[in-house]
Amino acid sequence: MQDRSLSYLLLVPAFLIVLATTLYPLAYSLVTAFREWDLTKQRRPGDFVGLENFGHAFTEPGFQNSLWVTTIFVLTSVALTLVIAMSLALLLRRKGKMHTFTRVILILPFAMSPALIGVSYRFMFNPEFGVIAKGLGAVFPALDGTPWLASPDLAMAILVLTDVWHWAPYMTFMCLGGLASVPRETEEAARIDGASTLRIIFGIVLPQMRGVLLVVAVLKTIFALKMFDQVVTLTGGGPGTSTETLAFFIFNVGFKWYDMGYASALAWILTAIMMLISIWYVRMLLSERKMATA
Amino acid sequence: MSKSVFWWVERALLLLISTIVLFPIAWMFLTAFKRPRDAYSLSLDFSPTLANFATVFADPWNLGDMVLNSVIVATVTVLIAVPCASLAAYSFSRFRVKGRKFLFFLILSTQFIPAVVIVLPFFLMFRSLGLLDTRIALIIVNLAIVTPFVIWMIKGFIDAIPTDSEEAAMIDGASRLRVIRDIVLPMAAPGILTSSIFCFILTWNEFLFALILTRRDAVTLPVGLVSFRTERGDLWELMSAAGVMITVPIFIMALLIQKHFTRGMTAGAVK
Numbered sequence: 001m002q003d004r005s006l007s008y009l010l011l012v013p014a015f016l017i018v019l020a021t022t023l024y025p026l027a028y029s030l031v032t033a034f035r036e037w038d039l040t041k042q043r044r045p046g047d048f049v050g051l052e053n054f055g056h057a058f059t060e061p062g063f064q065n066s067l068w069v070t071t072i073f074v075l076t077s078v079a080l081t082l083v084i085a086m087s088l089a090l091l092l093r094r095k096g097k098m099h100t101f102t103r104v105i106l107i108l109p110f111a112m113s114p115a116l117i118g119v120s121y122r123f124m125f126n127p128e129f130g131v132i133a134k135g136l137g138a139v140f141p142a143l144d145g146t147p148w149l150a151s152p153d154l155a156m157a158i159l160v161l162t163d164v165w166h167w168a169p170y171m172t173f174m175c176l177g178g179l180a181s182v183p184r185e186t187e188e189a190a191r192i193d194g195a196s197t198l199r200i201i202f203g204i205v206l207p208q209m210r211g212v213l214l215v216v217a218v219l220k221t222i223f224a225l226k227m228f229d230q231v232v233t234l235t236g237g238g239p240g241t242s243t244e245t246l247a248f249f250i251f252n253v254g255f256k257w258y259d260m261g262y263a264s265a266l267a268w269i270l271t272a273i274m275m276l277i278s279i280w281y282v283r284m285l286l287s288e289r290k291m292a293t294a
Numbered sequence: 295m296s297k298s299v300f301w302w303v304e305r306a307l308l309l310l311i312s313t314i315v316l317f318p319i320a321w322m323f324l325t326a327f328k329r330p331r332d333a334y335s336l337s338l339d340f341s342p343t344l345a346n347f348a349t350v351f352a353d354p355w356n357l358g359d360m361v362l363n364s365v366i367v368a369t370v371t372v373l374i375a376v377p378c379a380s381l382a383a384y385s386f387s388r389f390r391v392k393g394r395k396f397l398f399f400l401i402l403s404t405q406f407i408p409a410v411v412i413v414l415p416f417f418l419m420f421r422s423l424g425l426l427d428t429r430i431a432l433i434i435v436n437l438a439i440v441t442p443f444v445i446w447m448i449k450g451f452i453d454a455i456p457t458d459s460e461e462a463a464m465i466d467g468a469s470r471l472r473v474i475r476d477i478v479l480p481m482a483a484p485g486i487l488t489s490s491i492f493c494f495i496l497t498w499n500e501f502l503f504a505l506i507l508t509r510r511d512a513v514t515l516p517v518g519l520v521s522f523r524t525e526r527g528d529l530w531e532l533m534s535a536a537g538v539m540i541t542v543p544i545f546i547m548a549l550l551i552q553k554h555f556t557r558g559m560t561a562g563a564v565k
């Protein structure tokens with residue numbers, strides 16, 4: 001058989017899966033986004049209403065709140081993950097028994113179900129019998145009895161904490177991979193010249209890691225924008241609507257209010273945001289490559 | 295000779311990190327073996343019991359059904375996604391054909407689509423097809439998330455295999471399909487196994503689809519956790535027992551592929 005036709009033939013099964021499970025539903029949801037479709041009132045798709053569902057988003061406080069909540073969540077969790085992952089990678093770069101042990105331990109949070117992480121942290125932050133809540137209360141008496149998950153700001157902080165706990169270890173591996181490909185000569189030369197460790201890190205290592213850090217930041221941003229599981233199992237969006245992220249809000253619109261048209265429109269807005277970020281990221285990466293080759 | 299201060303600081307930091315990572319997991323494991331009364335105390339002095347496991351596997355929780363659902367959904371998803379993705383990955387890795395870049399980009403870009411976008415139309419379609427609350431529905435939707443990711447991963451592994459022996463075999467007259475079967479697949483086997491395990495972990499932990507598309511019959515383990523939230527409050531010791539059931543197989547798998555971990559889901563991204 002000709003290589004040319006074979007090369008396409010090999011793609012067919014996978015492409016059919018992507019077509020049936022992603023592209024077709026996407027088209028379906030785009031059509032739904034322009035319809036009025038309240039599932040409690042009608043079984044079949046309703047009338048076309050043009051951009052009404054999209055327009056609705058701009059006047060609706062629930063959506064605006066979720067946009068704000070998502071922004072705060074994304075910014076804090078990405079920044080924290082980046083700093084922690086890079087620091088851990090620098091710490092774990094050396095060889096040693098404890099380094100190897102820690103590296104193995106770091107695999108566990110990523111393998112853990114995010115829904116279960118949410119449940120576990122909810123348990124540990126229970127003000128009456130949660131081990132973290134009680135432990136903090138024992139060390140800092142002023143914190144004893146703090147209603148951690150019943151206070152809007154603290155609930156958000158714990159949501160970020162669980163997300164960083166889940167992702168920072170994984171991102172550490174990516175940073176370690178990046179560090180491994182950074183040549184050590186300049187670093188050693190600087191060390192011989194008497195440069196301090198901090199100077200070497202900020203002056204030599206981090207600039208060379210820019211590409212990797214950019215990838216980590218964007219991947220984490222995308223994961224954070226999608227984040228859903230822990231909201232359900234940790235805070236349920238509360239207290240009030242203080243931790244209602246965009247993904248959780250769309251879920252509510254679709255499966256609590258059963259407004260399929262509006263939910264589809266919101267889902268497309270979220271997709272658009274993610275697409276914009278990924279295009280911007282590809283551009284940054286490309287210009288980074290140009291700089292590297294120049 | 296005494297170690298430097300820095301040596302000690304480094305060791306202390308490593309210990310602290312390991313503790314922060316391990317503590318929540320260890321606490322869940324401990325709670326799973328506590329009696330309800332002990333679960334609400336912070337004491338480490340308790341007599342361990344297997345009663346929670348007996349309870350969650352019995353009526354009304356029936357965790358066994360959920361284990362079965364999770365195993366079937368994850369296994370079938372892997373069995374469909376990995377062979378299809380391996381063929382596609384080989385094609386993307388070895389051929390330079392027109393339109394290839396566009397197709398690769400198209401498949402990869404589906405990774406940026408949030409799951410909640412996919413699940414809305416699937417809910418509507420499955421509802422009219424009568425497929426809600428079935429394992430088939432979950433398998434179909436999971437394929438959407440897993441397939442592009444596995445193509446990406448396996449392509450990374452195949453890219454790393456030198457093409458010399460393939461070319462030599464083809465000069466000797468072997469067909470491309472034979473080359474794939476007899477040379478590439480055996481060499482890529484460790485990579486394909488690693489990708490399969492990653493794929494299994496993703497499907498096993500999947501929560502959003504199962505939450506929306508199942509009610510009773512096809513509920514998977516992560517969604518089962520939510521059912522321990524009752525009118526009597528959260529039954530932590532039972533949740534923890536279920537948590538242990540979710541976690542143990544996945545931890546074993548993750549440790550098995552530990553060496554390939556860095557290449558994981560972002561294999562292509564760092565390059």
